[in-house]
Every structure is written in C-alpha cells, then in structure tokens.
Amino acid sequence: xxxxxxxxxxxxxxxxxxxxxxxxxxxxxxxxxxxxxxxxxxxxxxxxxxxxxxxxxxxxxxxxxxxxxxxxxxxxxxxxxxxxxxxxxx
Numbered sequence: 601x602x603x604x605x606x607x608x609x610x611x612x613x614x615x616x617x618x619x620x621x622x623x624x625x626x627x628x629x630x631x632x633x634x635x636x637x638x639x640x641x642x643x644x645x646x647x648x649x650x651x652x653x654x655x656x657x658x659x660x661x662x663x664x665x666x667x668x669x670x671x672x673x674x675x676x677x678x679x680x681x682x683x684x685x686x687x688x689x690x
Contacts, residue, residue: 603630611636611683612667620663627666635664636683639673 608631612623620635627633673679 605629605631608632609634617659617663624663624666633667635667635669637669637671639671639679 605626608626610623610626610631610633612620612633612635614620614623623631623633623635670682672683674683
C-alpha cells in the first residue's frame with residue numbers, strides 16, 4: 601500500500617526534540633528521511649541521559665527510528681558536494 605509521502609526525500613539536519621519528531625512523522629507517512637549528522641559530534645541528543653559514554657541515549661534512538669543516517673562535514677568541499685548530491689536525489 602502506497603503512503604502519502606512515498607518518493608519524497610527529506611534531509612534532516614534538526615536537533616534535540618521537536619525537529620526530529622517532525623521528521624519522524626514524515627517518515628511514518630512514507631518519506632525517505634536521511635538524518636544528517638555533524639562529523640565532529642553527531643546529534644546532541646545522543647549523549648543526553650546515556651547510560652555510558654559509549655552508548656546512545658534511548659531518546660535519540662526513539663526520535664531517529666525509521667530514518668537512514670549519514671555523517672557529513674559540511675565545512676569541507678567534499679562534504680558540501682555530498683550534501684548537494686543527496687539533496688538532488690543522487
């Protein structure tokens with residue numbers, strides 16, 4: 601069964617709670633959501649209330665389920681090209 605947002609790609613560069621929640625809803629409706637994380641730290645919620653320094657907090661896992669993820673350094677030329685290609689559907 602087709603979903604309302606099948607064929608739509610969303611690049612998710614949001615943080616903390618409201619943005620990831622909104623993009624998760626878009627994913628539930630069929631959008632291809634790609635969580636873009638910063639190369640030097642990722643989403644800030646990964647460390648919030650984590651049970652150990654090497655684990656990911658459950659809130660981050662919950663808010664980013666149903667999404668694909670990638671790490672891109674948008675300050676580097678190669679990262680900017682990669683981001684542009686992802687935006688164009690390449």
